[in-house]
Amino acid sequence: MTTLALQRAEAPVSATSADQPFRTAAGGLIDRNRPRDFTFDGRRLTGCHGDTLASALLANGVRLVGRSFKYHRPRGILSAGSEEPNALVELRSGARREPNTRATMAELYEGLEATSQNRWPTLAVDALSVNALLSPVFAAGFYYKTFMWPAAFWEKLYEPMIRRAAGLGRAADAPDPDIYDHAYAHCDVLVIGGGPAGLSAALAAGRSGARVILVDEDFATGGRLLAERREIGGASGADWAARALAELESLPEVRILSRTTLFGVYDHGAYGAVERVSDHLAVPAAHAPRQRLWRIVAKRAVLAAGAIERPHVFGGNDRPGVMLAGAVRTYLNRYGVLPGRRLAVFTSSDDGWRTAADVLAAGGELAAVIDTRPSVPPALRRMAEAAGARVVTGGYVAGTKGHLGLSAIQVVDGYHSVETIACDGLAMANGWNPVVHLDSHLSRRPVWDEAIHAFVPGTLPSGMQAVGAAAGRFTLAECLESGARAGAEAATACGFTATTEATPQTDPESLDHTPLWRVPKPLGKAFVDFQNDVAASDVELAHREGFRAVELLKRYTTLGMATDQGKTSNLAGLSIMAELTGKDIPSVGTTVFRPPFTPVAIGAFAGHHRGKDFRATRHVPSHAWAEENGCVFVETGLWLRPAYFPRAGETDWLDTVVREVETVRARVGVCDVTTLGKIDIQGRDALAFIERVCANPFGTLPVGKARYAVLLREDGLILDDGTIARMGETHYVMTASTANAAKVMQHLEFCRQWLWLELDVQLASVSEQWAQYAVAGPRARDTLRRIVDPGFDISNDAFPFLACADVTVGGGIPARLFRISFSGELAYELAVPAAYGDAAWRAIMQAGLPYGITAYGSEALSVMRIEKGHAAGAEINGQTTARDLGLGGMLAKKKDYIGRLMKERPAFTDPDRPVLAGFRPVDPSARLRAGAHFLARDAAPSLEADEGVMTSVAYSPSLRTWIGIGLIRRGPERHGERVRAYDPVRGADIEVEICSPVFVDPKEEKLRV
Amino acid sequence: MSEPATIQASASLWQPRSAWGGAPRAGRHGAPGQAGIRLTLLEGRGLATLVATEGNEAGLQTVLAERFGLSAPEAGGAAFEGERGLVWSAPGQWLAVAPSPHALRDLPEALRGLAAVTDQSDGRALVRVSGPQARALLAKGVAVDLHPRAFGPGRAAVTSIAHIGVQLWQRDAGPSYDIAVARSFAGSFWAWLEHAAAEFGYEVATVQG
């Protein structure tokens, strides 16, 4: 410390920068030749390349930056990093508006637009600053005690009022125009933090050849080395950092991610980080993402995230101009900015005196140094006094003065007399807290280190090590040494040969520090949590009311719950609670830090998956034809299915669907049913396997035949239904419903790999290989005769109902033909290799032309299945048994299968259970709707009167009326009875007659012709 | 097995359609400068899944080696001779790849009793990803470590990209990778590829067989 130059610089501020009156004449890491114009609240200002918004504002003498959350007190810039609680602004405008952006982290770019928030009408004159006058009322938790009368006023009056006042900035009100990216990265050693410890660790690990990722939240690498006047091996710290960075960049297996925040630590070496790829630009370059979310997997991690300085708790400590002492040094040394014309230092450590020295070195005026310790090293005192500064030891700052910014401090000396000292800047140095946030993410609690009066990492998850200031080792020498050692150890643990070099010589420093958790007698409100306006008096109140456990304190006062997660406030709150309860700080404990370390844009997490790309869209093989022909599609799971194919002159969807159904019932239609799951089951024990997974018997199914299949869950309810076709002696093809295809495959694999591994079964999903088309209607066979190659006899005799066979189409293209029907018509399903799906569809349309073929979609398909009383997704909803759906009779009696026992539970065999029936409106013009509940005609609506529910409805072209199927108590016994379909959410109450669920061709004559 | 070479097409109607559909546009796209990515659509390939029957893996290996000159690689492997090869898919399961479906026509019969063979030639869309930024591109979607120390030519993975199931294998140290994606997902997969490749600049081409 004493080695630092103390002489006053010749010209305190830049002579050429009249527009940046607080910019020093020289020095700093900014580029003075690259001015950057920006605006704050519409005011045009200029900064330099290399500035943050905060440093540029300070360079322009702007101290008032925002208004506080609750009391709307004027606030300025407290810090120079990601811990900033006060200087939050709205950045950019329109669809790119970003509320609550830390001015200390926003890299200045040409044209930057910033607006202050949470004020009206202006930052300087804020109407709600009246809240500050009401602060005696607005103590912690006051709202739990009032606003209760009258009850209805909460939503109408009190809450809207509170909500409007709360909330800081305004979110954008249009969709985010930028793109976000994701990337995965893997490494041996992950180093978190680009300060001296992190750089040392990365160098030690990187030199060994290990794959290293260095993550640093700053845009310039070096951490505190950029902010301090320090020496390493005879060079300046900043130069050392630059050399380290250059070497790291030259190592092929080292990746440096700057402008990147490691925000979360997850299980098993997984980490989340967000890279602000384009936030330092007005608009991202073409094709470039705004931000990229990195998912990093690391074998080892070195935490070198540094430390955060602690404010003092005294009256008016939130006034613009009061700053952390380290931040003052950052503005002086890195940005070449004097944070005030006349600065005072309030310190409890030797570290604070470093700020005094740097102020002088930068040409600033030092008004005073107030040290809470009774004695300070004489050399330090001499330095300050030589510069004309008032020095007070064993005293404290009790209060501050100033309107919208600091104009004076009120100092209490060792004799309790109050002295007012004029100054426009105050630097607070009350010790540093290691950043223990990340190592807490895996539920590890930090432990108290009495030597440094701070929490340090406790037991870390295996593979993780903390170094440097993050481990409570604050001296530069310790940072370099512990970083290098940890980096080498991590690389060695990954199998590399790493050596550590001797730690270079650093200039001496003193860590002497006796924290003052709060001043004894503050003058005015003494803030603990700046952003949430939690004062020391609120902690006292929480204590008085029994909210003494640290989590209760946090929740009652909102201490540490603001956007900074209490980075500068938590310990102050704990220490006051410790004092009030007579405990020591570690007994009070600490709250759990949660990810993310700093807030992360929601868009970054979502990445590519938004809008139409939220989830994949699956296309059916006939999609191109359908599009060409004006099809209307419908989302069905991930599939985009053709719903109906409107033709000219049709006025609405119902017109079209009726025409499609009538055409199928009278002539022929074709429908893409590729979305069904298709599973090839082969193997010696294929049949035994099918017998165990299906509830109905298959032992008698011959080769060349297909059968309806019901699968139950082990709890006895229906899992899915489909068909199983026996294509060969040991070769079956099973279909599953569109919605359940993946679930059924997983279930079959479970049975094969876990339950019955003794069975020789091979499963292969062929859902994607085959395009499958239902060709249905009286002319289906005629149509298919022109598709299936001539060698195959598909006559009714040779290929009867439920037949299946391998055939060829189009002159030798292999295909599968199944004579199965969902529509109740003479129908086939033809499967062709998917590449020929488009061709086959066009060929079928052409082949069916003479018979008046129509394409039909899922709507017509659904109408026809309802006309036939076939259950589908609305009935097979995970709450129904086979018996409920009228399938009880087909279940096997003499075999064990999944779900056999549980389906016999009393509730499932209760004769009063709602079961499947059909419904017809008594007034044939009435429209039915699914979701209506059934009530007796004379029943008053009540839960007790509920007899069941309509599950599916359709307008039946065959019956010229709406029809429905549904579940109703004792349905099959009640055909002919009338009940109400009660649908109050759509204002309907319709009398319906219970009937058979099979409305069309109940004798199934059409199927077999 | 489909045999396009021998099909006597009854009409010009019966033309196969690319699994990529109309999504890809040939040519140069994305950021200007030297293209970092080359995307080559692999058309007309033969694909089949082989699922070994219980306890017959050794016999399967022998027949594959003797009759087809192929070896079934271990978990996570891909064994290729030119454009023919086998890619591990699951325990006891492989994806057979050949320049055309025709080249795989003898497999089912030759492996009868040893493995269930299922044609998948139409079920997947294939793309080859190469170019100086190929690895960086795939890192945007593939959670598997593709660094040369962890993954190289002859390695394969079944995983997902952008919520879409893929099978990928590395062809050479260039690096170039082949990616197979289920046909119905091809359009969405392509949308992701374009999104991810745009910042590197990319070119699109097609090869047959």
Add this chain to the structure above:
Amino acid sequence: MRIRCPFCGERDNGEFSYLGDAAPRRPDGLEASAQAMHDYVYLRDNPAGTIRELWYHAAGCRSWLVVTRDTRTHAIESVEPARDVARARRSGEAA
């Protein structure tokens, strides 16, 4: 969370789907009792500590796996193919 599939290597848990405790044994066969089936389907030890559980590598090799994991810390002790575990159980029964 990362799960090391014995076939595919370490993958994010998002590639897997979860079933639950691997301890309950399905009472196979026509002679199984409803009580035993009820216990198999519904009752769980749900330990705070080590559990052997069934996962399915849905987005990978479609293998069912038995993962031995601590439910308090998520630490994974082992991952085995479910087939091997089932086979070992059976041979244990036979012996």
Add this chain to the structure above:
Amino acid sequence: MRYSLFSVLGQALRGQRDWTPQWRDAAPQEAYDVVIVGGGGHGLATAYYLAKEHGITNVAVLEKSHIGSGNVGRNTTIVRSNYGLPGNIPFYERSMKLWEGLEQDINYNAMVSQRGVLNLYHSDAQRDAYARRGNAMRLAGIDAELLDREGVRAMVPFIDFDNARFPVKGGLIQRRGGTVRHDAVAWGYARAASDRGVDIVQNCAVTGIRRENGRVTGVETSRGFIRAGKVALSVAGSSSLLAGMVDMRLPIESHVLQAFVSEGVKPLIDCVMTFGAGHFYVSQSDKGGLVFGGDIDGYNSYAQRGNLHTIEDVMEGGMALWPGLGRLRLLRHWGGIMDMSMDGSPIIDRTEIGGLYLNAGWCYGGFKATPAAGFCFAHLIARDEPHADASAYRLDRFATGHLIDEKGMGAQPNLH
């Protein structure tokens, strides 16, 4: 001191000096008529209603940490009674009605905000399923409205109507649903129960349950043995562990559910909204943060944290539904441990052990249930018979098949 505008203003003038602890931090007595294990919302509400409704005040609530340290303090604050099955409907409506009068009843402002719960639908099938549920609610006299697309647009014009992968077609809204300041529920019940004589014992972990002749006699705790006539377990998240102390296996697994809050912003959304085509639901707190969540992580866990896969899934849902969220930042995410039951519905029942009662299996529905769970559990404990509104929540329903499976997912807890 009674809370009122008068007392608040009075204390403002007196420097807030006269406030006293909101509840007594009691030391455990030797014996109680009823010991409630678990000082969460449910346990505290149970104690309150035991005292208020049944005059039973010789009651201790034992909490291993501090009150409200479990799920009542880490949920997404939603209250609603929009269920579709008869086993659930009367219970949750009981809860809703208790919420509506809670603050005046316990003299504590828990900020019950009936701003509406809107479930979006994206297909005809989903619309009909919602109609089915809404109609069931209406049968029970509960408010439910089915909105079309334009009705939804009027409420939440900022969501994606034009470019959505799964277009919004409408929604089911329960206007009486809303949010409640979660911590305040625990504190308010604690204060009200304490005022009626209940002992709230913090830092008192139950380590064993003593039985004699098939009946409970008390609990072993970290602060010694406490005799009890009746023991009531109200420890969702850890129910299996407590049940394990008496060798009971439950149809429950413990799973982690993550929750999220964004930075505070000026008012954006004035209802609770759920996405019907992905895992995302959202509301805005009075402080301005968007509070949102999605699906459980899906694996058994007792760690109060989850993993990135689920986080991305939730955010993708959020961006898909509401593309303006992109630049808003996630402030914090955390996890809570859920009792996930085998049919997705809770258990409020006696056990086979005399005097031992179980309140468990809440899945992620426990918060909204707090008043009714306390009310019905107190009834069960006091009278030894289930309250009519909770009579379906039997432990033997898995054996009888009287499941209450709203989603139809079956015996797999992580799918509910």
